[in-house]
Amino acid sequence: MAVFTPLDDAQVADFLTRFEAGSLKELKGVASGTENTTYFVTTDSRELVLTLFEQGEHEELPFFVDLLDYLDEHRLPVPGPLHDRDGVALQSLAGKPALLFPRMPGKHPTAPSIAQCSALGDTLGHMHSVSRHFEGQRPNPRDLHWLAPMHHRVLAYLSPEDQALMSDEIDTYQAFFGDASDLPQGAIHGDLFRDNTLFDGEQLGGIIDFYNGCTGDLLFDLAIVINDWATDDDGRLNKERHDAILTAYQTRRELTCSERDAWPMMLRMTALRYWLSRLLVVYVDPPAHDLTPHDPQRFRTILGQRLKGALPLPA
Numbered sequence: 001m002a003v004f005t006p007l008d009d010a011q012v013a014d015f016l017t018r019f020e021a022g023s024l025k026e027l028k029g030v031a032s033g034t035e036n037t038t039y040f041v042t043t044d045s046r047e048l049v050l051t052l053f054e055q056g057e058h059e060e061l062p063f064f065v066d067l068l069d070y071l072d073e074h075r076l077p078v079p080g081p082l083h084d085r086d087g088v089a090l091q092s093l094a095g096k097p098a099l100l101f102p103r104m105p106g107k108h109p110t111a112p113s114i115a116q117c118s119a120l121g122d123t124l125g126h127m128h129s130v131s132r133h134f135e136g137q138r139p140n141p142r143d144l145h146w147l148a149p150m151h152h153r154v155l156a157y158l159s160p161e162d163q164a165l166m167s168d169e170i171d172t173y174q175a176f177f178g179d180a181s182d183l184p185q186g187a188i189h190g191d192l193f194r195d196n197t198l199f200d201g202e203q204l205g206g207i208i209d210f211y212n213g214c215t216g217d218l219l220f221d222l223a224i225v226i227n228d229w230a231t232d233d234d235g236r237l238n239k240e241r242h243d244a245i246l247t248a249y250q251t252r253r254e255l256t257c258s259e260r261d262a263w264p265m266m267l268r269m270t271a272l273r274y275w276l277s278r279l280l281v282v283y284v285d286p287p288a289h290d291l292t293p294h295d296p297q298r299f300r301t302i303l304g305q306r307l308k309g310a311l312p313l314p315a
């Protein structure tokens with residue numbers, strides 16, 4: 001369940017009077033999600049989503065609001081937050097920071113079609129071509145500066161082989177990427193899995209859940225996408241989906257030579273990033289709720305396959 005803070009109709013009806021968004025017809029708690037309280041709100045004029053922020057770094061919320069406003073202004077399919085009659089987006093409700101969003105159409109794809117992969121690649125390429133100019137700054141909280149110290153916390157739970165693999169990989173990334181990146185920078189989603197998109201048929205209805213959004217290597221975002229969207233059950237890359245995403249992406253933003261050189265290593269590093277974050281959830285810092293955590297082994301398998309090599313990048 002993802003209603004950590006219960007709200008009643010009267011509270012939400014009153015909250016809605018701050019906005020030009022119509023009056024409450026229906027309020028429905030959303031079962032999925034693990035971090036925030038989410039409600040679907042139907043008014044007499046539109047469909048909305050109300051999010052209460054239960055955890056995390058609330059001082060980061062203005063960055064997320066600015067990023068969503070910026071991408072929305074550039075006509076990307078993201079839920080640009082509603083602003084109240086005074087122009088303020090970030091609110092407080094039931095003692096929690098709160099945002100009201102338009103409800104985007106569609107469902108999360110589980111087995112994305114080639115057309116859906118192309119649509120995602122095209123939109124991500126478009127997003128990166130504009131997000132390069134976004135002025136906000138939030139260092140990537142899951143890059144090598146996080147991986148290197150955090151991996152020590154999970155080593156005790158791994159087999160000797162996996163301990164060696166994880167440590168060797170991090171040494172390899174440090175040697176390869178060094179301290180300063182020469183890869184193109186910009187604002188990134190940071191967690192663009194299938195379950196953070198909504199598709200209405202082949203049409204990408206929306207990209208949601210920007211709470212890992214940050215600034216850093218654009219290639220980091222693209223590698224996360226390929227590892228989730230274009231990987232078969234055995235961890236191998238699925239060539240059709242891989243090529244569809246990367247071809248469509250590059251119609252919007254061509255990869256540079258340094259990105260092409262870094263690509264196989266970035267696929268490995270982002271696979272390890274999720275292997276590690278999922279291990280941390282299982283062993284080190286389990287959440288208070290009883291939802292089944294994501295399987296860390298999935299990304300151990302993906303990393304194993306990426307070590308065998310990447311597919312050629314489409315021209």
Ligand SMILES: Nc1ncnc2c1ncn2[C@@H]1O[C@H](COP(=O)(O)OP(=O)(O)OP(=O)(O)O)[C@@H](O)[C@H]1O
Nearest residue numbers: 030032033034035036049079101102103104208209
């Ligand atoms: N703007 C939106 N339009 C349509 N549906 C939405 C929107 N925002 C959230 N949802 C729905 O609510 C669910 C939970 O939202 P969200 O992913 O923001 O929650 P979370 O607690 O941060 O979850 P997660 O575990 O993915 O981090 C989503 O999976 C989606 O189904």
Ligand SMILES: N[C@@H](CCO)C(=O)O
Nearest residue numbers: 191193274277278294
């Ligand atoms: N997308 C993440 C969970 C949310 O950060 C994962 O699959 O581990």
